[in-house]
Amino acid sequence: MLPDPDPAAVFDSASAVERLGDGRYAATVQPGWDIGGNANGGYLLAIAGRAMADAVGRPPLSVTAHYLAPAPAGDCTVEVDVVRAGRRMATAGASLRMADGREIIRVLGTFADQQPEDGTSGGGAVLVDGAPPVLPPYEDCQPPTDPVSPAAGPMPALTHRLAVRMRPGDDGFRAGRPTGRAEMAGWFAFRDAAPVDAIGLLLVADAFAPPVFNTELPVAWVPTLELTVHVRGVPAPGPLACVFRSRFVQGGLVEEDGEIWDATGRLVCQSRQLSLTPRGAA
Amino acid sequence: MLPDPDPAAVFDSASAVERLGDGRYAATVQPGWDIGGNANGGYLLAIAGRAMADAVGRPPLSVTAHYLAPAPAGDCTVEVDVVRAGRRMATAGASLRMADGREIIRVLGTFADQQPEDGTSGGGAVLVDGAPPVLPPYEDCQPPTDPVSPAAGPMPALTHRLAVRMRPGDDGFRAGRPTGRAEMAGWFAFRDAAPVDAIGLLLVADAFAPPVFNTELPVAWVPTLELTVHVRGVPAPGPLACVFRSRFVQGGLVEEDGEIWDATGRLVCQSRQLSLTPRGAA
Numbered sequence: 001m002l003p004d005p006d007p008a009a010v011f012d013s014a015s016a017v018e019r020l021g022d023g024r025y026a027a028t029v030q031p032g033w034d035i036g037g038n039a040n041g042g043y044l045l046a047i048a049g050r051a052m053a054d055a056v057g058r059p060p061l062s063v064t065a066h067y068l069a070p071a072p073a074g075d076c077t078v079e080v081d082v083v084r085a086g087r088r089m090a091t092a093g094a095s096l097r098m099a100d101g102r103e104i105i106r107v108l109g110t111f112a113d114q115q116p117e118d119g120t121s122g123g124g125a126v127l128v129d130g131a132p133p134v135l136p137p138y139e140d141c142q143p144p145t146d147p148v149s150p151a152a153g154p155m156p157a158l159t160h161r162l163a164v165r166m167r168p169g170d171d172g173f174r175a176g177r178p179t180g181r182a183e184m185a186g187w188f189a190f191r192d193a194a195p196v197d198a199i200g201l202l203l204v205a206d207a208f209a210p211p212v213f214n215t216e217l218p219v220a221w222v223p224t225l226e227l228t229v230h231v232r233g234v235p236a237p238g239p240l241a242c243v244f245r246s247r248f249v250q251g252g253l254v255e256e257d258g259e260i261w262d263a264t265g266r267l268v269c270q271s272r273q274l275s276l277t278p279r280g281a282a
Numbered sequence: 283m284l285p286d287p288d289p290a291a292v293f294d295s296a297s298a299v300e301r302l303g304d305g306r307y308a309a310t311v312q313p314g315w316d317i318g319g320n321a322n323g324g325y326l327l328a329i330a331g332r333a334m335a336d337a338v339g340r341p342p343l344s345v346t347a348h349y350l351a352p353a354p355a356g357d358c359t360v361e362v363d364v365v366r367a368g369r370r371m372a373t374a375g376a377s378l379r380m381a382d383g384r385e386i387i388r389v390l391g392t393f394a395d396q397q398p399e400d401g402t403s404g405g406g407a408v409l410v411d412g413a414p415p416v417l418p419p420y421e422d423c424q425p426p427t428d429p430v431s432p433a434a435g436p437m438p439a440l441t442h443r444l445a446v447r448m449r450p451g452d453d454g455f456r457a458g459r460p461t462g463r464a465e466m467a468g469w470f471a472f473r474d475a476a477p478v479d480a481i482g483l484l485l486v487a488d489a490f491a492p493p494v495f496n497t498e499l500p501v502a503w504v505p506t507l508e509l510t511v512h513v514r515g516v517p518a519p520g521p522l523a524c525v526f527r528s529r530f531v532q533g534g535l536v537e538e539d540g541e542i543w544d545a546t547g548r549l550v551c552q553s554r555q556l557s558l559t560p561r562g563a564a
Contacts, residue, residue: 125494129528225392232532253514
């Protein structure tokens with residue numbers, strides 16, 4: 001993982017926000033963080049979440065985004081509305097609009113500091129009914145490969161911004177060999193090996209291909225309606241073990257549940273999104 | 283299940299809203315829908331969700347509430363902000379405040395009509411990786427019983443408003459006999475056997491005791507920070523089979539995942555909430 005010379009390819013720069021005052025922030029939806037020309041939903045949430053975190057002075061704990069319109073690359077504005085600023089937690093809403101005024105996402109979130117040791121090693125009640133996905137070491141997993149099946153479409157540009165490594169087999173859908181199980185697992189890392197903080201987790205929660213692509217279901221694309229991310233800890237350095245599953249596809253909708261575990265085997269994030277399952281091509 | 287003579291005990295009346303114009307609604311947080319004097323979180327979400335649904339002319343599909351302050355019984359106002367009204371879906375935000383101006387919850391949601399046949403019997407892609415909890419028939423399950431253990435505290439008033447029946451054993455924690463597993467299951471029904479619609483599901487999603495009460499963890503109460511409800515179908519008539527599980531308690535926080543299935547065995551709701559796990563007594 002070598003540093004990328006292009007700042008727009010580095011997550012912290014690509015999701016940077018500039019404070020304009022009165023809760024308003026300027027940002028730029030950078031090219032290359034997209035799927036077929038539309039910015040990734042987790043990337044958009046990270047931009048909004050960074051503005052909200054700045055406004056309330058704390059990192060995200062639980063944030064929910066509702067997606068209103070697809071976003072091409074370009075300048076945007078985030079308007080943050082601080083709902084409550086308490087002693088330990090703060091709640092805020094936000095709206096991200098492109099320069100032409102079109103609203104892209106509406107966000108609601110609660111923000112709070114968490115300590116690195118606040119995980120299973122922290123004080124108080126602890127229950128862990130689960131484990132990280134079983135993955136070969138990062139070095140033994142493969143990056144997503146360009147599809148050999150024309151039906152799979154081009155590789156999303158986002159893939160080239162990251163250093164994701166897929167669990168063997170989970171990437172076979174790109175070559176027309178889905179696993180048959182609505183699950184995607186693998187390692188997440190930035191290309192410059194930068195540590196993933198709570199803002200980064202908002203991106204990670206939406207950085208893998210939809211689990212339904214590993215089934216034979218006639219689903220061509222999966223536009224997100226809603227994404228909720230709960231930050232459950234501060235990740236230790238190193239790649240993150242991620243697993244995303246879909247259990248219920250019905251009525252034209254699918255949910256996707258994610259778990260993100262750090263290199264020490266501690267859960268650091270839970271995510272859930274609700275998406276449409278149109279038959280047609282994107 | 284006999285009709286209750288008190289209108290305030292009937293869910294539709296207890297969660298009614300009166301349109302004031304300009305997106306504002308008047309409502310009353312009724313006594314008796316509370317836990318220890320503070321209104322149940324699902325009940326509050328149902329009041330706000332009903333106002334939002336009225337404002338956009340569609341029932342809820344995915345709603346998220348962030349809880350800001352406990353609510354005693356009393357008059358309140360819901361202010362709805364319609365973010366987008368599309369052909370099939372609408373997105374809105376809302377704020378519920380007591381008459382003294384104190385903000386209780388902030389809500390963000392997307393609203394859409396779903397057809398009764400939109401479930402597994404509907405057209406398009408279908409995947410169901412799960413099943414309703416295994417429960418004895420409604421008539422063979424017991425209502426929550428008043429605690430014999432003083433440590434369990436009084437029975438929440440909310441319990442008396444509903445006709446919930448617990449899976450045998452899952453209610454034993456009230457007598458000092460937790461199952462040892464962070465799970466609560468049972469049947470949900472209204473006392474007047476009224477059908478449960480999408481607004482009712484917002485209540486059901488928070489109507490059972492916290493699953494951690496079935497563990498030996500030193501958790502005395504579980505105030506909700508955030509609750510997200512995805513409506514996955516229109517319930518058929520009859521009691522709903524519900525199961526709630528907590529898998530991760532760490533850093534002073536616990537998530538709780540719910541599944542609600544109708545009498546025909548179809549999933550009609552998924553919920554997730556993030557709550558605090560304080561040691562102290564409520």
